[in-house]
Amino acid sequence: AQRVTQPEKLLSVFKGAPVELKCNYSYSGSPELFWYVQYSRQRLQLLLRHISRESIKGFTADLNKGETSFHLKKPFAQEEDSAMYYCAFTNTGGFKTIFGAGTRLFVKA
Amino acid sequence: DTEVTQTPKHLVMGMTNKKSLKCEQHMGHRAMYWYKQKAKKPPELMFVYSYEKLSINESVPSRFSPECPNSSLLNLHLHALQPEDSALYLCASSQVLAGGGGELFFGEGSRLTVL
Numbered sequence A: 001a002q003r004v005t006q007p008e009k010l011l012s013v014f015k016g017a018p019v020e021l022k023c024n025y026s027y028s029g030s031p032e033l034f035w036y037v038q039y040s041r042q043r044l045q046l047l048l049r050h051i052s053r054e055s056i057k058g059f060t061a062d063l064n065k066g067e068t069s070f071h072l073k074k075p076f077a078q079e080e081d082s083a084m085y086y087c088a089f090t091n092t093g094g095f096k097t098i099f100g101a102g103t104r105l106f107v108k109a
Numbered sequence B: 001d002t003e004v005t006q007t008p009k010h011l012v013m014g015m016t017n018k019k020s021l022k023c024e025q026h027m028g029h030r031a032m033y034w035y036k037q038k039a040k041k042p043p044e045l046m047f048v049y050s051y052e053k054l055s056i057n058e059s060v061p062s063r064f065s066p067e068c069p070n071s072s073l074l075n076l077h078l079h080a081l082q083p084e085d086s087a088l089y090l091c092a093s094s095q096v097l098a099g100g101g102g103e104l105f106f107g108e109g110s111r112l113t114v115l
Helices: none
Strands: A001-005 A010-014 A019-021 A022-027 A033-036 A043-050 A072-074 A083-091 A097-099 A103-109 B004-007 B010-013 B018-025 B031-037 B044-050 B053-057 B064-070 B075-079 B087-094 B112-113
Touching: A001 A083, A001 A097, A010 A019, A010 B031, A019 A103, A043 B031, A097 B044, B004 B087, B010 B018, B018 B031, B018 B087, B031 B064, B031 B075, B044 B075, B053 B064
Parallel strands: A010 A103, B010 B112
Antiparallel strands: A001 A022, A019 A072, A033 A043, A033 A083, A083 A097, A083 A103, B004 B018, B018 B075, B031 B044, B031 B087, B044 B053, B064 B075, B087 B112
16 A cells, blocks of 8 residues: 655754654655645645755755655754654656655754 | 635535635646645545546545636535535645656645534
8 A cells, every 4th residue: 555654743853953754655666755844824835855856945855765765854953944744755657645644843942 | 926826715614505615826737636634634635637637536525526627727616515524625736747746836725614
């Protein structure tokens, strides 16, 4: 079955600390993986996607096909990073994007 | 215009009412989506339109009826809903790439309450 697992519902870190939001997926083919973010009172928006291999707002995510993981990392968390983060994947060539349960990141001053 | 616009933002309806949710985008995207999001849960896919044709229906009850009148508009017609259908309904759009979708652009959602 196609599935995205985000094991942490809530992650609380201090400002300046490293942060890692975990994501594992279950899919037999080649998925396209994304991290979406929802800041308070804003719409859900793309943070980054694995095929672009970019760093957005200091966040990076590497696709590990062996571990079927796509963890989101940032070396130094900022208060403005506090938001809801969803890992998601789409089957290549398809339209069905499946979201994980989400992790709420809270960065404390 | 790089936004997906949804109306109304809030809707309260009775179980016997008929209402519609509307979604519009002018980014030239040829795939449009309806998602349902309950409180503290991730978005769940309901329908996908590709080139104005319904390509995915995730076994949604017939009391929800989607419509894509043209490449910029997407409607969701609601009839005889149940209180458990109360949720945030999100519209999204995307380009069509290599036969599939890509980055989703979301609207702010229509918050529906069924009494």
